Amino acid sequence: MTDVKTSISGGRRQRRARQTRQRILSAAAELFERQGYAATTMQQIAEQADVAWQTVYAVFRTKAAVLSAVFDVAVAGDDEPEPVAERPFVRAIRDAAEPRAKAAIFARHLRESAARTAGVMSVIDAAAATDPEISELWRNLVGQGLRGMTLAATGFRDQGVLRPDLTIARAADILWLYVGPWTYRVLVTERSWTLDEYEQWLARTLYSQLMADQDDGRAH
Secondary structure, eight states: HHHHHHHHHHHHHHHHHHHHHHHOOOOOOOHHHHHHHHTTTTHHHHHHHOOOOHHHHHHHHSSHHHHHHHHHHHHHHHOOOOOOOGGGHHOOOOOOOOHHHHHHHHHHHHHHHHHHHHHHHHHHHHHHTTTTHHHHHHHHHHHHHHHHHHHHHHHHHTTTBTTTTTOOHHHHHHHHHHSSHHIIIIIIIIOOHHHHHHHHHHHHHHHHBBBBBTOOOOOO
């Protein structure tokens, strides 16, 4: 009985800790996007999340770590520990039989993730110009993005749908150009494209720039 009670108590503590973390990240995301990184304090984040400031420090230690976690949640869409490479959209892209279908699934995911990450990416981009810690975070995020795109390009090659004139490195660069925050920012945020227009354009572009049909290997 003691073991059962201990397990239940431990489970409740874990749920409370996770809920507290989620409240902190939600509060931080709102404050960062509304007033910028530099103007936001850990105390403000604590007050917005309705927790003690000591709790914010205990969970994240630094404001830069809070911003990094906000970005991670925005990319994934949740705070689950499941790696991006094991997410359902990655499996769906891998399992799709036709190159156009792969591009369409990728574009749908990018539409959804870009809508979540555009705000926090702007915060990181602006703060990186003056804050060395955030500048390092930006470099790390770019490195992670390029590594992710290298894995995607490698998958396309192994499945026989990568254009034969592209190296893995060049394909990863092209993917990063379209996957990064800049195209969404320019087309949707600045030029007022609808999300449907953005997704349709991205699907066509990814297909034409990266993929070859499996039946004849010719680039399109």
